[in-house]
Structure formats: structure tokens, C-alpha cells
Amino acid sequence: MTSSEPTRRSTSWFGAEGKMGFVHRSKLYNSGRSPEMFDGRPVIGICNSWSELTPCNRHLRDVAEAVKRGVLLAGGFPLEFPTMSLGETLMRPSAMLYRNLMAMEVEENLRSYPLDGVVLLGGCDKTVPAQLMGALSADLPAIVLTGGPMLNGKFRGCDAGSGTHVWQFAEEVRAGRMSRAEFGRAEACLSRSAGHCTTMGTASTMACLVEVMGLSLPGSAAVPAVDAGRYALAEQSGKRIVSLVEDDVRPSSILDRRSFENAARLNAAIGGSTNAIVHLSALAGRAEVDFPLEEFDRQARDIPLLVNLLPSGQFLMEEFSYAGGVPAVVAELGERLHGDARTVTGRTLAENCEGAQNWNREVIHSCAEPVQPAGSATAVLHGNLAPNGAVIKLSAASPELIDHTGTALVFDTVEEYYARCDDPDLPVDADTVLVVRGAGPRGYPGMPEIGNLSIPKKLLDAGVRDLVRITDGRMSGTSYGTIVLHVAPESAAGGPLALLRTGDRVHLDVANRQLNMLVDDAELARRASEAAERPADAQGGWTGLYREHVGQADTGADLDFLRGRRGHAIPRRHL
Known part of the structure; x- marks a missing residue:
């Protein structure tokens, strides 16, 4: 070992002289390492x-x-x-x-x-x-x-995909087309x-x-x-x-x-x-x-x-x-x-x-014969409901719903929605725009995957399989449907989603990348002036720190003090 300038970070530990080099090397000998491991x-x-x-x-x-x-x-x-x-x-x-x-x-x-x-x-x-x-x-x-x-996964003699088929099977059970016993048998088949x-x-x-x-x-x-x-x-x-x-x-x-x-x-x-x-x-x-x-x-x-x-x-x-x-x-x-x-x-x-081969064009298509045409992937939307943006996965959405105007049915929490979604008197039809807020990075907290909201049972019974849904939360990547996600700013951060009310008309216009509530500016200003500031839950520990410093979805929901800190990992100083 020498005391010269280390050529690697690790050398300042394992190449050090004196008691600290002794300690660093000695402790690793207890796992049977040979001296050669510390040769630089x-x-x-x-x-x-x-x-x-x-x-x-x-x-x-x-x-x-x-x-x-x-x-x-x-x-x-x-x-x-x-x-x-x-x-x-x-x-x-x-x-x-x-x-x-x-x-x-x-x-x-x-x-x-x-x-x-x-x-x-x-x-x-x-x-x-x-x-x-x-x-x-x-x-x-x-x-x-x-x-x-x-x-x-394999179920009923066919391939079954984790996540996607779970959502499908769960809806089939709610609609009465799949028994709970069959649903239970599928559990072990997907993993x-x-x-x-x-x-x-x-x-x-x-x-x-x-x-x-x-x-x-x-x-x-x-x-x-x-x-x-x-x-x-x-x-x-x-x-x-x-x-x-x-x-x-x-x-x-x-x-x-x-x-x-x-x-x-x-x-x-x-x-x-x-x-x-x-x-x-x-x-x-x-x-x-x-x-x-x-x-x-x-x-x-x-x-x-x-x-x-x-x-x-x-x-x-x-x-x-x-x-x-x-x-x-x-x-x-x-x-x-x-x-x-x-x-x-x-x-x-x-x-x-270079030289990579496509061995199955049913699975990986060519650009000349794609699965879906250009522009059918994830779209970023803006408008008075999402000034800083929202996203929708077009490839998993229903084409007939990507230009849609409907009446909002608004829930402040996902728990509130699921307590009512099977109610036969729920005021919902196939044109309804279902909204669940309070699911963003700060509001939930943690921005959970709740966006793939189950279709209300009265609509399932009527044969409806998709509905426009909007949330400031996320959804699983295995999910599907016409679902607008990551609305920013989120409602808990004062975003306009907090001003939306049941009965308001909402227009989703994917072609023009717009998401708007059809409420005039004066009314929105009045609602904003009347909105009482909701006190934050008194939370300490990690959750408290997270809520205080987390950014919005449009910038990655990282903590504000962690962005832009790229740099060399310098060894800790040791006296």
C-alpha cells in the first residue's frame, strides 16, 4: 500500500496506511478475502x-x-x-x-x-x-x-398476461360472466x-x-x-x-x-x-x-x-x-x-x-405495416383542467371516446368512489366523465395507481366496457381504457381539478391535445375565491418530508432538493 494519490475511489479506503487502512481491510478478511483483493x-x-x-x-x-x-x-x-x-x-x-x-x-x-x-x-x-x-x-x-x-401466464388453455387480465377478469366477475371460483383458479395461472x-x-x-x-x-x-x-x-x-x-x-x-x-x-x-x-x-x-x-x-x-x-x-x-x-x-x-x-x-x-433480426412480424411489425399508425401512443394534453399537462395512453383507449364531451361525476377520493360504484342509483351513463381527484403526489400521498377505475356496475350490466376517466393519479402500465392521468397541478396543490364540480361539462379533445371543463373563467374565479384552504394532515417522518418537497407529475414527482445534483461521488472525509 502507498500513500500516493489514489487512482480509484476504493484506494482511499483499501490502499490507506495506518489504522484506517488496517480497519478497512481487516474487517473484510472475516469473509475469507485474500490480500490480492486489496491490490488496487x-x-x-x-x-x-x-x-x-x-x-x-x-x-x-x-x-x-x-x-x-x-x-x-x-x-x-x-x-x-x-x-x-x-x-x-x-x-x-x-x-x-x-x-x-x-x-x-x-x-x-x-x-x-x-x-x-x-x-x-x-x-x-x-x-x-x-x-x-x-x-x-x-x-x-x-x-x-x-x-x-x-x-x-396460462389460463383456460390460452396465454394470460399479468395485470391486464386481472383487470379484465375482475370486471367479468362484477358483470356476472365469470364465477368467483374461476377467478380464484386464475390467480396461480398468471404468475x-x-x-x-x-x-x-x-x-x-x-x-x-x-x-x-x-x-x-x-x-x-x-x-x-x-x-x-x-x-x-x-x-x-x-x-x-x-x-x-x-x-x-x-x-x-x-x-x-x-x-x-x-x-x-x-x-x-x-x-x-x-x-x-x-x-x-x-x-x-x-x-x-x-x-x-x-x-x-x-x-x-x-x-x-x-x-x-x-x-x-x-x-x-x-x-x-x-x-x-x-x-x-x-x-x-x-x-x-x-x-x-x-x-x-x-x-x-x-x-x-447492427444486423438485428425480426424473427416474428406478428409480434414486432414494420413501420410500413404497424399495429397502429403514427401518433397513436401517449398524448400530452393541456387546457383549463390541466394547465401543466396530463397524459393519455392512446394505444389502449377507445377510438370513439378520444373526442368526447360529457357531464362530470366527481369524487374527492378513490375510496369514496368505490364505496358508491356499485350503487344502482349512481347518476352515471355512458357519456359521463368519471373524475377522481386527491390522488396526486402530494394529495394521496404518493400518486397511486388508481386511474384504471372500475366501470360502475349499472353500466357493466348495460354492456358498457369503457368510459372517459380523469385523475391526478397514475394507472398500472398493464391497464387499458380511455383514462386521462397525471393531471398537473394536482388538486391538492391547488390545481383547477379541485374546482371541478359534479354536473360540469368536460371536453376531451385528443386530436387538439386539449382537456377542458366548459365553465367560464368568472365562475372558476368565484369558485377559487370561495375554496377553503384544506389544512395539511399533520404527518412526520418520510411522508411529511415527501409532501413538503415533492414536485408535480409533469416534472417527474422527484423531491425538489434532489434534482440537478449530478456529480462525482467523493469519498467521505475521515479524521
């Missing part, structure tokens, strides 16, 4: 969101072992560490409430420990963006490895293996977008969780992170505006989740890339829907993987993407995907 080789953190409380991520301990093999093969020193794990299926009130907390934890782990680079292991919806947000702020060399999707959702929900979407942004290895997004190829990718990711450290390639040297434009365009082509917009907006804030909400609409307008997956199509992630995955879609899009964008491989996006 890159120390690689394996940031693992494994948890039995997050079923999508329960296999990541095994994946981490494969990553360690790769790190060792490349001459690195792997050290696995846990982070909190966010599972949307079990966590209340919403995993989104804790995304920023997990990001803070990841960032501080990277800053505080003797790490030269990191492999980020995530799967379920919020773990991947949370890990990336923390890694972008710390700006150490990093590579992402997602856990991969489950094998296709057949380790991995995240099989549809193009948020987990699959984020895996695809991270790949096209150049932060994971080519082809890694879609390989099933239980496929041996997932573990080969883990080993390769472990090898690659050592090279990234040696070449000092950080996220800040990969991500730029081209990366985010590619992500927005690919999201349109794959029929990706609306949640991706919130996460990408947060990532842009951490990466110090100017990418306002309107860009998601502008970038998507000329991109057709190419991937025929639920909830916007027919197939599931297993078929998407076998058809060629993200590289095949990149090849189909061609010059519609920035092929010169940088990636963790050291090559450009175009070079990574």
Missing part, C-alpha cells in the same frame, strides 16, 4: 433490490451471483449490498411514495462506500428508476441489469415463474427504455427471468462494469438529450406505460437534461406502434424476446432513432443493433 483492482458494488416482499425481484440473489462471476473474471472485486425494495403488488399506499427514498438510499450508499462502479439489479416498477436516479446523482460508472419478465409482469407494463417498459438509452447490454430487456440467457447477461454485465471503471465511463458521459429522445420514441413504438413519462422526467432532472413533458408527445407523433403486446396488442414479453426484443425494434425504426447515441458497450446504439 476495481471494487464493484452490486446494488440488489432482492426481497420476498417484492415477488418480481425474488430471484435477484441468484442473478447477483452470476454478476459476481463476471466481475471476478474481469479482475474486479465484487461486493453485493441490499437496498430497500419496492413491490407495487404488496406495498401500500403506493410504491411510488418510496421511489425517491430508495433513490436517496442508493445515492448515499454509492457515495459512502469504497465503490468504483456499480451494477444495478432491479425488476419491479419503481426499483429500476429509483436505482438509476440515485446512480445518476452519484455519477459513478454504472450498468443496469433488470430481472426479466415471467414466463407467459408461473420468477420475474416481473409479462405485459408491456411499467417494469417491461422501463427495462426496454433503459436498454435503448444505452445503460444496459443489448438484448437484455426482454429475456425471461428464468432463461439461462438472463444469467449469461448477468455475467457479461459484471465483466463490462469493470471495463467502464477502467475507462472512467460514467452515466454523465452516456446520457444526453439524444438518449431521452430515443427513450420517448421507443416508448411510442412499444406501446409503453404512461408511468415511464414520470420516471423519465425524474431521470432527466437528475441527469441535468432539459426534457419537458411536451417532448414526450412531440417525439412520439411520428412513431407508429410496432410491438403487438398487451395491453395495446395481443402477445406477451416472452414472444417479444423470441422475436428479437429491443434490438429488432431499433432496427425497424432505423433513422427515426439517434443511432449515434452512446452506450455502456463503448459502441453506439446503431452499432449495438
